[in-house]
Structures are given as C-alpha cells and as structure tokens.
Amino acid sequence: MIKPVLKPMSVAEYLSSEPSSPVRREYVGGQVYAMAGGSSRHNRIAGNIHALCWQMAQDRSCRVYLEGMKLRVGKEGGYDTEQAFYYPDVMVVCDKPLPNEYYETEPCILVEVLSPSTLSIDLREKRLEYTRIPSLRTYLMVDQDSLFVRHCWRDSEGRWQERDLTGDGEIPLPCLGGSLTLPQIYRGVFE
16 A cells, blocks of 8 residues: 545445546545555466465355455444455455455455565554454465465464465465465466
C-alpha cells in the first residue's frame, strides 16, 4: 500500500465505489489506500502459487483467487474503524458459501508476496489480522528477491506455528490435501 486517500470512508462507501475505481484499493479502519503494481518476479511467484493451488483444488469444493478478490477482516457488523479489506496475492477458500460477490471472509490459505513497498504491512499488520481469522490454516509470506518463505500454520490445538524455509523446503496445504515446494513456487523466477 502506498497512497492513502485522505478522506475517511465508511465500509458502505468503499464497497460501492470499489467496482468503478480505476485502481485496486485496500480499506483499513476508514482509510483507503491505493495499491501499487507488482514487479515481474512478484507476478510470476503469485501466478505459480495460484496455478499449483488451482490444480490441487480441482476435485474439491474450493475457490482459488489471484490478487483480484478482496478479503474482509474484522468484526462483522462492528464499527467501520474495526473493518479492513485486503487483496491477498493468493487466497483459497474451501467448503464455505460465497458471502458476497466482491469479497471473501473465510479463507483457509492466504499468500502475500513480499514487496519493498508492502513489506512492513505484510509482516505486521496483515499477519496480525490474518491470524485472527478462525478458518485460516496456512499463511505464507514469500520473498520475491530470494528463495525464502515464512510458513505460518495453525496446529491441531489451534496455536500458530511458523518456520522459515529456503532451498528445497516443502509446505503442506491441508485444506487442499497437497503441498508446495520452493522450487515449484520459484519456477522461472530467477532465470
């Protein structure tokens, strides 16, 4: 996120203006932020992860999104300052009804590809918000400049765990019944 739109907006104003906006915008507590475009590496990494998740989702009741679908977080029906809408780079939702044509609320997998302009937001703000989502099982933060993935997952007791992966690491994706490897994620990125 780079450019804040100065006038605070309500959730209703944001949602009604978003379909006609020429740029993607995220909403955080009444403030709206224009999203910067991603680099070639960023797009290739997100595309690789999306394609791999989409393949695994074919025989399941899952929806797999690449960058264009909003995720609503926060207390439903709460104050606008308690709401946020983000555009994860990849989002997977399984066995849940679509709550709204323009956003999801119950993902099982979220992926953010780290960019210099969004690094601190992805590592702190979004991580805090995402790990509060009861349905979320896996959150990946993927570096676009080196073979590095921070893998966060909810264990069988509901506690969040994390590990940093490099090289040939493998990431289980329980809600898709499969896994990703770092060579798959980074295929064609550094060539």
